[in-house]
Amino acid sequence: MCRVLCSRCIGSSIILLTQAFKKKFIIPDFLEFSQQINKLFDSAQKQDSGQVADYIPQLAKFSPDLWGVSLCTVDGQRHSVGDTKVPFCLQSCIKPLEYAIAIHELGSQHVHRYVDKEPSGLKFNKLSLNDEDKPHNPMVNAGAIVVSSLIKVQSNTCTVMEYLKRTAGGEFVGFSNATFQSEKETGDRNYAIGYYLKEKKCFPDNADMTAALDFYFQLCSIEVNCESASVMAATLANGGICPITEERVLSAGAVRNTLSLMHSCGMYDFSGQFAFHVGLPAKSGVSGAVLLVVPNVMGMMLFAVFTSVRSDTHFDELVSYFNFHNYDNLRHFTKKHDPRRRSDDDPHKSVVNLMFAAYGGDVSALRRFALSMVNMEDRDYDSRTALHVAAAEGHQDAVAFLTEVCKVNPQVKDRWGNTPLDDALQFGHSGVVTVLQEYQKGYSDTEAYTKIAFTLDGLRMYAFHNGATH
Numbered sequence: 001m002c003r004v005l006c007s008r009c010i011g012s013s014i015i016l017l018t019q020a021f022k023k024k025f026i027i028p029d030f031l032e033f034s035q036q037i038n039k040l041f042d043s044a045q046k047q048d049s050g051q052v053a054d055y056i057p058q059l060a061k062f063s064p065d066l067w068g069v070s071l072c073t074v075d076g077q078r079h080s081v082g083d084t085k086v087p088f089c090l091q092s093c094i095k096p097l098e099y100a101i102a103i104h105e106l107g108s109q110h111v112h113r114y115v116d117k118e119p120s121g122l123k124f125n126k127l128s129l130n131d132e133d134k135p136h137n138p139m140v141n142a143g144a145i146v147v148s149s150l151i152k153v154q155s156n157t158c159t160v161m162e163y164l165k166r167t168a169g170g171e172f173v174g175f176s177n178a179t180f181q182s183e184k185e186t187g188d189r190n191y192a193i194g195y196y197l198k199e200k201k202c203f204p205d206n207a208d209m210t211a212a213l214d215f216y217f218q219l220c221s222i223e224v225n226c227e228s229a230s231v232m233a234a235t236l237a238n239g240g241i242c243p244i245t246e247e248r249v250l251s252a253g254a255v256r257n258t259l260s261l262m263h264s265c266g267m268y269d270f271s272g273q274f275a276f277h278v279g280l281p282a283k284s285g286v287s288g289a290v291l292l293v294v295p296n297v298m299g300m301m302l303f304a305v306f307t308s309v310r311s312d313t314h315f316d317e318l319v320s321y322f323n324f325h326n327y328d329n330l331r332h333f334t335k336k337h338d339p340r341r342r343s344d345d346d347p348h349k350s351v352v353n354l355m356f357a358a359y360g361g362d363v364s365a366l367r368r369f370a371l372s373m374v375n376m377e378d379r380d381y382d383s384r385t386a387l388h389v390a391a392a393e394g395h396q397d398a399v400a401f402l403t404e405v406c407k408v409n410p411q412v413k414d415r416w417g418n419t420p421l422d423d424a425l426q427f428g429h430s431g432v433v434t435v436l437q438e439y440q441k442g443y444s445d446t447e448a449y450t451k452i453a454f455t456l457d458g459l460r461m462y463a464f465h466n467g468a469t470h
Helices: 002-022 030-045 091-106 141-154 157-167 177-186 188-199 209-220 226-237 252-265 268-277 307-321 347-360 363-371 386-393 396-405 420-426 430-442 445-453 456-466
Strands: 067-073 078-082 222-224 282-284 289-294 298-304
Touching (some): 030 067, 030 078, 078 226, 091 157, 091 226, 091 289, 141 209, 157 222, 177 209, 226 252, 226 289, 226 298, 252 282, 289 307, 347 363, 347 396, 363 396, 386 396, 386 430
Antiparallel strands (some): 282 289
16 A cells, blocks of 8 residues: 555656656756755845836736746756745746747748748837838747737637646646736737738738737736746756656757747847847746746746846846856856756766766767766777767667767777777677768868867757757
């Protein structure tokens, strides 16, 4: 009886528990990381300037003292501080999520027939189109209304709600009818945008403009809290796979497109400054919510009615302390802290772990080592590299990762004078031989030097294209 009860209790968390025992989390010292997040939270809480958004009456009812931060990593570690269980409407934070759903359901080519992908440099509710009479991007109101019309033709609110619940791992996703009615009654600007879009024939032929606007207002009125929304953000950080259920909800391509547009357009006319200072994909909402993604690491949701001051302070201090900025050099930016690196890293143990991962063909472990900036060309006592070991064992996926993504040197010789290709030939692994021969054709001294500048970009593209999780 006790065994059955125990099995039921831990069944949904078995993946998390397994990683805990193996110490394979993306952020190994999560306690220390959480403590630092708390310090950043306290620092930002001292900022009490700003203005509550009162042009939507329902939003004006929120207390200006509300302030909460929740995060969820790509392997399911979670931390919350502050008012993280208070429900609030997603408002414009729905835009990247509805865009991702549209791309997943309809395809990028179809969606971008109707909406462009360039920053506008204008306020989010401007009556403005580009030179081709398209909305500038899906993150401004005009673009989101058009995307809503595409989903409305294909789907409905219930389907979108189902997607959102799956991205949140089944956690709280609700709906505020009061906010929806308030949006409709005070949405004159959005109605003006709708009629402008209709005049310029921006909608698909079978779309109804009024229905599209109604649908858009409904989407903006969907409720979450910081904790459930942080899982949504983590699903984006994890290439479309929910980290707490391991379910693929969105395609890797849809997520890649979404993060690209969040990075360039997600913070409206402040997007350029945000990309410069913070360097991460994000989306703000007038409710006080800000959705932030650290690709391949974690997702965050911040809720502050004084969003422009508390959230900005938190983001600035976050990337000042941690090397999360997209263009921080993980190998050489020594003034910042890397929470992905173990504090007790032993170079000898690192080599052993690297070789074991190669021996077992464990691409997820190899990817984690690369993200932690382990030297993927480290050698063991026989001067053999991970590529030697993976090639000798015939692990073609591991060989492809080490060559195509990590750009390791294929010409390294072990103490017997053998290269990885020699090992693959000796043990008759024809598929590995083909991969190595093709790689060696394009390998040069220039590439050997270029790989020193290797950043997370190659790993991110690999993760998105291959649906990797952790």
